[in-house]
Amino acid sequence: MAGEYHGIFVERARRQAPSNWLAIRGDALYLASAVLPAGFASALHVYFPDPWPKSRHHKRRLFDPQTVDLVLRLLRRGGRFSFATDFLDYGERVVEILAGYPGLCFTRRDRPWDEGPRTNYEAKYEVEGRPILRLEGILEVDGREAPLHPLGAKAVLAATWVDED
Ligand SMILES: C[S@@+](CC[C@H](N)C(=O)[O-])C[C@H]1O[C@@H](n2cnc3c(N)ncnc32)[C@H](O)[C@@H]1O
Incomplete structure (x- = not known):
């Protein structure tokens, strides 16, 4: 925050x-x-995070192939995840990234939250009639055991050797 x-x-x-x-x-x-320790959270709420529209800044996004693991690994098994953005291009990218995340089950929500707007920005944007993309999901593995997102893992280079003595 x-x-x-x-x-x-x-x-x-x-x-x-x-x-x-x-x-x-x-x-x-x-x-x-x-x-924050991995696997500690029973719910993760991310509302209207900065979209960082310039491609050289994408790695600052909370949901980018190279940051998504850091965020989702905070959830415990069965932990709930909620997300909203008015920046629809970014929202669609988040959908793509999350679709490849092993153990995350999520859906788009096609209507506002039952209890009404959850944040100041959401209240303001609803009054303005701005389209909002909302997602909700559950992590079905413990964040401490979650594998790396395949897109992020591609950025990890590793070298190993076998000591023959
Ligand atoms: C568009 S506002 C949304 C605020 C609130 N979530 C809401 O929905 O009303 C985005 C907020 O994210 C904060 N923010 C942006 N990047 C951040 C980061 N890396 N760490 C923590 N907060 C960040 C900004 O300071 C700003 O307060």
Whole structure:
């Protein structure tokens, strides 16, 4: 979570006082790779993430072949995944990437969430009548055991040797 949204979340959480919560402010990819443990989350909500439209910036996307593993491995077995974007080209790319992710079962949602908009951007975009692509799914393996996404794995070079002594 970044910037002002961290403050809004903290203020709301203090007001509503749920029994436990933790808000972490920082770069999502750094947190996913270095701070948050694999397989810890029962749900992952990603709403209107920055689409980084320039191709040289795609690797900053939360869902790119080289970052998708970092994000989805946070889920435990049976963990739920929800996603929404108004940037439809990016949404279609996310659909393509997720379709190749072993162990992830997801569908497009063709209507708003039952309880109404989940975030400020979603509320604003619904009022404006902007099309929104929504996805929901479940990870059927534990993130700690999930194999690499085949597209991301292609970017990994490995060398091995056999010590014959
Ligand atoms: C379009 S806003 C959506 C905010 C909120 N999710 C909503 O739906 O109302 C995108 C947010 O993602 C944050 N963001 C972009 N890249 C990020 C990153 N790498 N790590 C954490 N937050 C990031 C931006 O600072 C911005 O607050």
